Amino acid sequence: MVLEGLSVNSAKKLYIETFGCQMNVNDSETMVSLLKELAYEPTDSPSSADLIILNTCCIRAKAEQKVYSELGRLKDLKRGGRRVILGVGGCIAQQMGDRLFKRVPYLDLVFGTHSLHLLPEMVRAAERGERVSRNDFLDSETRRDLFPRWDAQSGISRFVTVMQGCDNFCSYCIVPYVRGREVSRRSAEILRDIREMAEAGVREVTLLGQNVNSYGLKSPGEPDFAGLLRSVAEIDGIERIRFTTSHPKDMSSSLIDCFSDLEKLCGHIHLPAQSGSDRILERMNRGYTRREYLEKIAALKQARPDIAVTGDMIVGFPGETEDDFSQTLSLMEEVGYADLFSFVFSARRETAAAKYPDGLTRREKEERLSRLQKCQDRLSLARNESLVGTCQEVLVEGESRRSGQIFGRTGGNRIVNFAADPALMGRIVSVRIVRAFRNSLLGELL
Numbered sequence: 068m069v070l071e072g073l074s075v076n077s078a079k080k081l082y083i084e085t086f087g088c089q090m091n092v093n094d095s096e097t098m099v100s101l102l103k104e105l106a107y108e109p110t111d112s113p114s115s116a117d118l119i120i121l122n123t124c125c126i127r128a129k130a131e132q133k134v135y136s137e138l139g140r141l142k143d144l145k146r147g148g149r150r151v152i153l154g155v156g157g158c159i160a161q162q163m164g165d166r167l168f169k170r171v172p173y174l175d176l177v178f179g180t181h182s183l184h185l186l187p188e189m190v191r192a193a194e195r196g197e198r199v200s201r202n203d204f205l206d207s208e209t210r211r212d213l214f215p216r217w218d219a220q221s222g223i224s225r226f227v228t229v230m231q232g233c234d235n236f237c238s239y240c241i242v243p244y245v246r247g248r249e250v251s252r253r254s255a256e257i258l259r260d261i262r263e264m265a266e267a268g269v270r271e272v273t274l275l276g277q278n279v280n281s282y283g284l285k286s287p288g289e290p291d292f293a294g295l296l297r298s299v300a301e302i303d304g305i306e307r308i309r310f311t312t313s314h315p316k317d318m319s320s321s322l323i324d325c326f327s328d329l330e331k332l333c334g335h336i337h338l339p340a341q342s343g344s345d346r347i348l349e350r351m352n353r354g355y356t357r358r359e360y361l362e363k364i365a366a367l368k369q370a371r372p373d374i375a376v377t378g379d380m381i382v383g384f385p386g387e388t389e390d391d392f393s394q395t396l397s398l399m400e401e402v403g404y405a406d407l408f409s410f411v412f413s414a415r416r417e418t419a420a421a422k423y424p425d426g427l428t429r430r431e432k433e434e435r436l437s438r439l440q441k442c443q444d445r446l447s448l449a450r451n452e453s454l455v456g457t458c459q460e461v462l463v464e465g466e467s468r469r470s471g472q473i474f475g476r477t478g479g480n481r482i483v484n485f486a487a488d489p490a491l492m493g494r495i496v497s498v499r500i501v502r503a504f505r506n507s508l509l510g511e512l513l
């Protein structure tokens with residue numbers, strides 16, 4: 068069988084650019100694996116690619132603008148004589164569907180978050196010169212059958228999607244509209260994949276979902292998330308377990324207990340507060356108060372005293388006063404975040420908060436963001452400095468940019484650079500921390 072003059076055995080080049088969260092990173096890996104059956108091999112260069120896919124994010128206006136600018140840059144590649152298929156997947160594709168063809172007339176392929184499994188068939192159609200678009204939403208049962216399987220790729224650390232979608236409808240968030248309702252993957256499938264990963268040399272797994280701690284709650288016969296973690300911890304060969312992202316209101320005491328009971332569970336939790344003010348948390352429809360959030364943090368610190376807490380914070384939410392903002396800063400101090408993703412509020416179509424009156428100027432919001440980030444720089448450096456002199460278990464991931472050094476991550480997800488033989492890659496080694504910076508640590512192999 069011949070496709071556009073290429074034998075199916077001759078490799079065609081696939082370039083994927085991923086925007087947004089780890090779920091998109093994971094989906095891009097799935098795309099690479101799905102497209103192997105059409106003889107596509109990944110390349111780092113869009114100019115040599117036969118198929119270019121932008122896996123998109125629309126969580127903030129900035130992320131969306133970046134995608135449209137990139138599509139603008141790629142237009143020139145479509146002008147040459149060589150045939151290049153240009154596709155858009157992910158959240159913008161789900162939201163826009165074939166309206167994207169109007170906005171970007173040189174686009175060949177649009178596939179939403181629920182159409183990933185159709186990608187090979189859609190690319191085949193695009194190879195025949197058809198323009199194809201799919202952005203249907205699937206029901207939960209169908210989606211449960213379509214969680215992508217692990218594809219034996221190399222690596223020490225892998226993501227494993229355990230659930231998708233979200234039912235929380237935080238007033239600012241587009242995710243429930245582009246990823247759909249919450250659906251949990253069958254635990255038997257998750258555990259089978261992780262066992263196979265362990266046999267293939269994977270040492271660390273990160274369980275992934277928009278709200279992992281509501282895993283299984285709506286699936287009779289399945290364990291809850293704490294139960295799932297306990298089963299993963301029993302798999303030989305897996306030495307480290309991480310998970311992301313958690314919602315504070317679903318952080319159960321049985322999940323908190325896992326931090327004291329499971330040695331393999333890394334001492335890191337990403338628990339987004341989004342604001343430190345009760346008034347704003349209510350307007351955000353987050354479902355917890357500042358006090359409840361801090362109580363969960365206290366319980367986590369009791370379960371694992373050295374736990375590193377990271378989070379997300381939105382600055383300039385409609386109606387945020389200076390007093391609300393100062394409560395966010397004081398929450399940051401109380402928690403002592405190891406790191407924080409912080410953003411200026413971005414109104415998203417379809418969400419409730421897009422209709423809230425917004426009295427703050429762009430400049431006021433930027434000024435608050437800059438104060439918040441300075442506060443976080445100080446907290447991150449202090450947290451890293453507190454590790455100087457300690458001995459940390461580091462999973463070696465690769466060679467550092469600085470020659471002669473390798474790098475890895477502590478259980479608390481801090482990057483450590485240290486001089487050692489790259490042959491240690493994939494091993495967990497003991498490293499003494501000798502110096503701290505804002506974003507990384509310097510260590511000595513013990």
Ligand code: SF4
Binds near residue numbers: 242
């Ligand atoms: S929990 Fe809230 S912020 Fe997180 S994905 Fe769901 S709606 Fe969005």
